[in-house]
Amino acid sequence: MANGILKGKKGIIFGALDSNSIAWHVAEMAHAEGAEIILTNAPIALRMGAIDELATKLNTEVIAADATSEEDLSNLLDKSMEKFGGKIDFMLHSIGMSLNVRKKREYTDIKYDWMQKTFDISAISFHKLMQCAYKKDAMTDWGSILALTYIAAQRTFPDYNEMAESKSLLESFARSFGYHWAKKNNVRVNTISQSPTMTTAGTGVKGFQEFFDYSNNMSPLGNASAEACAEYCISLFSDYTRYVTMQNLYHDGGFSNMGMSPDVLNM
Numbered sequence: 001m002a003n004g005i006l007k008g009k010k011g012i013i014f015g016a017l018d019s020n021s022i023a024w025h026v027a028e029m030a031h032a033e034g035a036e037i038i039l040t041n042a043p044i045a046l047r048m049g050a051i052d053e054l055a056t057k058l059n060t061e062v063i064a065a066d067a068t069s070e071e072d073l074s075n076l077l078d079k080s081m082e083k084f085g086g087k088i089d090f091m092l093h094s095i096g097m098s099l100n101v102r103k104k105r106e107y108t109d110i111k112y113d114w115m116q117k118t119f120d121i122s123a124i125s126f127h128k129l130m131q132c133a134y135k136k137d138a139m140t141d142w143g144s145i146l147a148l149t150y151i152a153a154q155r156t157f158p159d160y161n162e163m164a165e166s167k168s169l170l171e172s173f174a175r176s177f178g179y180h181w182a183k184k185n186n187v188r189v190n191t192i193s194q195s196p197t198m199t200t201a202g203t204g205v206k207g208f209q210e211f212f213d214y215s216n217n218m219s220p221l222g223n224a225s226a227e228a229c230a231e232y233c234i235s236l237f238s239d240y241t242r243y244v245t246m247q248n249l250y251h252d253g254g255f256s257n258m259g260m261s262p263d264v265l266n267m
């Protein structure tokens with residue numbers, strides 16, 4: 001199916017942990033579409049995940065970066081531009097982690113230092129990445145910056161816990177920084193609001209399987225898969241979407257505009 005729509009483009013992909021990761025699929029597809037990519041993840045994920053396997057397969061390299069560290073991000077951008085021999089055309093922020101969810105703290109019993117860490121990893125890291133790239137003038141004209149989000153930013157999903165606020169913050173950074181990037185050199189910034197997906201981050205949420213099934217029944221097209229999400233990401237990195245910016249784009253099989261589906265009643 002690949003037709004080379006990213007031919008000649010260079011990009012950085014955050015967040016490929018294992019073959020279930022959405023970023024893993026994006027990396028494979030970007031490579032297949034002709035892009036040159038660099039993979040990155042937190043140092044601990046490099047030890048625990050399977051990212052080296054992906055790097056070998058795609059004949060590329062992995063540069064470690066904790067996305068909360070400005071120093072790591074600066075190093076990543078410098079090394080990437082050195083390897084690319086120029087600026088960056090696209091970046092995918094595919095990072096999410098909640099300490100309170102991981103440690104099974106209820107929303108009504110939040111530990112606030114964990115919450116701040118969650119915001120730092122899942123949302124502020126996006127601002128840090130964009131600010132670092134902005135100061136270095138690291139993006140090519142008409143480049144594309146993308147992050148992944150979830151509809152809990154707009155609606156209440158009780159078990160999503162503090163990730164709901166993380167995603168609201170993330171989406172707000174895309175709008176606010178999107179203005180500055182557009183004015184600077186026509187770079188676009190968007191978030192994709194993806195269906196529930198069976199990944200390490202997704203399945204960490206309480207009752208995920210039941211929720212996945214509910215969402216699948218509620219969405220007239222069914223849940224969008226990680227592969228389909230990757231296809232949408234590729235379109236947003238391509239030159240066919242140059243005037244789409246500061247948007248939160250639903251990629252959810254229609255879930256976000258549904259009120260009630262008979263399929264849910266028959267579950």
Ligand SMILES: NC(=O)c1ccc[n+]([C@@H]2O[C@H](COP(=O)([O-])OP(=O)(O)OC[C@H]3O[C@@H](n4cnc5c(N)ncnc54)[C@H](O)[C@@H]3O)[C@@H](O)[C@H]2O)c1
Nearest residue numbers: 015017021022042045067095096148196197199200201202
């Ligand atoms: N899975 C879902 O149901 C779903 C739905 C909508 C949106 N999303 C979003 O998609 C994105 C990717 O998640 P996924 O579902 O592919 O799960 P995943 O667990 O495969 O990916 C999450 C990634 O975040 C990385 N990460 C965590 N802390 C980091 C840090 N400090 N620095 C750098 N990287 C760090 C992890 O190593 C991992 O690679 C996340 O933003 C997630 O919230 C997921």
